[in-house]
Amino acid sequence: xxxxxxxxxxxxxxxxxxxxxxxxxxxxxxxxxxxxxxxxxxxxxxxxxxxxxxxxxxxxxxxxxxxxxxxxxxxxxxxxxxxxxxxxxxxxxxxxxxxxxxxxxxxxxxxxxxxxxxxxxxxxxxxxxxxxxxxxxxxxxxxxxxxxxxxxxxxxxxxxxxxxxxxxxxxxxxxxxxxxxxxxxxxxxxxxxxxxxxxxxxxxxxxxxxxxxxxxxxxxxxxxxxxxxxxxxxxxxxxxxxxxxxxxxxxxxxxxxxxxxxxxxxxxxxxxxxxxxxxxxxxxxxxxxxxxxxxxxxxxxxxxxxxxxxxxxxxxxxxxxxxxxxxxxxxxxxxxxxxxxxxxxxxxxxxxxxxxxxxxxxxxxxxxxxxxxxxxxxxxxxxxxxxxxxxxxxxxxxxxxxxxxxxxxxxxxxxxxxxxxxxxxxxxxxxxxxxxxxxxxxxxxxxxxxxxxxxxxxxxxx
Ligand code: HEC
Ligand code: HEC
Numbered sequence: 001x002x003x004x005x006x007x008x009x010x011x012x013x014x015x016x017x018x019x020x021x022x023x024x025x026x027x028x029x030x031x032x033x034x035x036x037x038x039x040x041x042x043x044x045x046x047x048x049x050x051x052x053x054x055x056x057x058x059x060x061x062x063x064x065x066x067x068x069x070x071x072x073x074x075x076x077x078x079x080x081x082x083x084x085x086x087x088x089x090x091x092x093x094x095x096x097x098x099x100x101x102x103x104x105x106x107x108x109x110x111x112x113x114x115x116x117x118x119x120x121x122x123x124x125x126x127x128x129x130x131x132x133x134x135x136x137x138x139x140x141x142x143x144x145x146x147x148x149x150x151x152x153x154x155x156x157x158x159x160x161x162x163x164x165x166x167x168x169x170x171x172x173x174x175x176x177x178x179x180x181x182x183x184x185x186x187x188x189x190x191x192x193x194x195x196x197x198x199x200x201x202x203x204x205x206x207x208x209x210x211x212x213x214x215x216x217x218x219x220x221x222x223x224x225x226x227x228x229x230x231x232x233x234x235x236x237x238x239x240x241x242x243x244x245x246x247x248x249x250x251x252x253x254x255x256x257x258x259x260x261x262x263x264x265x266x267x268x269x270x271x272x273x274x275x276x277x278x279x280x281x282x283x284x285x286x287x288x289x290x291x292x293x294x295x296x297x298x299x300x301x302x303x304x305x306x307x308x309x310x311x312x313x314x315x316x317x318x319x320x321x322x323x324x325x326x327x328x329x330x331x332x333x334x335x336x337x338x339x340x341x342x343x344x345x346x347x348x349x350x351x352x353x354x355x356x357x358x359x360x361x362x363x364x365x366x367x368x369x370x371x372x373x374x375x376x377x378x379x380x381x382x383x384x385x386x387x388x389x390x391x392x393x394x395x396x397x398x399x400x401x402x403x404x405x406x407x408x409x410x411x412x413x414x415x416x417x418x419x420x421x422x423x424x425x426x427x428x429x430x431x432x433x434x435x436x437x438x439x440x441x442x443x444x445x446x447x448x449x450x451x452x453x454x455x456x457x458x459x460x461x462x
Contacts, residue, residue, distance in 0.1 A: 042057070103203045127197070140193070158187045163181055181200070183198065224237055264313050271303075333458075338454060353365065
């Protein structure tokens with residue numbers, strides 16, 4: 001009733017003046033009207049086990065549930081070399097044998113290269129842009145280094161990571177140890193090209209992405225502020241990337257630099273680049289770089305059946321978001337207020353709404369708390385990879401969602417944060433923030449210890 005009043009009052013005012021504010025949306029913005037546990041709206045699952053990233057969204061039809069579980073099986077499956085009756089087509093060069101090896105329990109992976117649980121991969125390119133403004137493939141290596149290969153095949157290169165540590169001391173004496181990674185490329189099968197640029201990336205969590213794919217482009221653009229007109233230091237920009245399916249430039253949503261436009265392209269490219277498995281979306285084998293790739297005839301029988309690719313896409317699209325724990329706790333609520341006060345929320349946007357999805361009600365018109373703006377930001381030199389990716393520069397990274405952050409230890413053991421997994425604790429991750437987030441990092445380090453602890457409790461409740 002109250003709402004009707006407001007709207008009626010507004011209509012009357014319009015007649016007399018132009019001062020009428022937008023219809024009162026405070027009911028939609030006011031958190032107290034909503035259950036704070038529902039980070040993914042209807043697509044939330046309240047579970048606190050190691051499987052909390054691996055649950056389908058509620059309300060799937062029996063048939064959709066079957067497709068989800070077929071996709072699940074393909075996601076878990078270690079693929080093998082062709083010819084094989086099932087799950088063939090691996091390689092000849094690749095990064096790992098299964099999606100789940102890099103996205104453990106649909107969460108993150110280990111910051112190492114090439115081992116069973118290793119989840120790091122290394123992008124490569126040379127200065128310049130391809131015909132769509134994307135990274136220019138390194139001759140003989142393509143856009144990604146495949147550092148593992150089938151028996152009898154030479155991997156493109158061997159990649160190692162080592163760390164140097166330095167101690168950070170808070171004004172109140174508490175310390176944190178920050179480790180800086182250095183990467184070494186050795187034994188390339190041919191010489192690496194002059195001036196090559198690399199970008200290390202660790203596999204992120206893969207739940208809730210159906211919701212993020214449904215966030216209207218206009219909502220994402222509403223948070224951009226490339227010239228920092230509001231003077232808060234934050235200049236979010238959207239990335240625009242070439243989509244091989246629509247054959248157009250589209251807004252980037254996925255990947256560490258918002259370098260991929262859709263889940264279909266993301267999954268097909270993962271199969272192709274990370275595992276060497278071709279599909280109707282990415283039909284060319286990816287070994288020894290693009291130039292040799294194009295020498296391989298586009299086969300009519302891809303490694304992966306269309307229905308299998310679509311099932312994995314559907315699986316990813318329909319993974320629910322874990323609900324929050326302890327959202328009503330006093331410390332957690334205080335931490336939430338601090339998060340907003342020091343403007344962490346300027347990039348990690350607490351609330352957005354998804355658009356309409358006529359097929360999957362749990363993803364449609366949902367009020368979600370992903371804590372991302374899906375935009376790219378200059379995060380400072382210390383985090384830079386110095387490798388542009390479409391509109392994203394060498395210092396830019398996409399704000400990652402923070403939902404599920406507090407569950408990572410349950411799903412993945414020791415968590416590894418940031419694009420390359422260098423941070424071992426949330427505190428380390430925050431201390432690495434620079435560039436557009438310098439003010440907020442500074443504010444964090446100046447907080448009294450109890451306030452820092454409250455902020456961390458809030459983050460652990462996500
Ligand atoms: C070698 C490890 C590795 C393997 C194998 C792998 N991924 Fe990934 N995955 C990554 C990395 C690293 C990224 C970030 C890529 C980027 O920034 O472009 C990623 C990104 C993603 C994303 C986007 C997540 C987001 O929020 O942006 C999805 C979805 C995904 N992978 C699904 C899959 C699927 C499905 C498979 C199996 C076909 C797979 N991955 C195989 C490492 C891996
Ligand atoms: C200017 C935008 C911006 C602001 C402001 C900001 N962040 Fe971030 N945040 C990012 C980006 C971008 C990354 C990813 C950086 C990377 O991967 O190297 C990130 C990463 C993180 C991560 C690691 C997440 C993960 O999954 O690895 C945490 C935790 C985090 N931010 C918390 C905070 C907190 C707390 C604040 C306030 C003190 C804050 N952020 C302020 C943009 C921002």
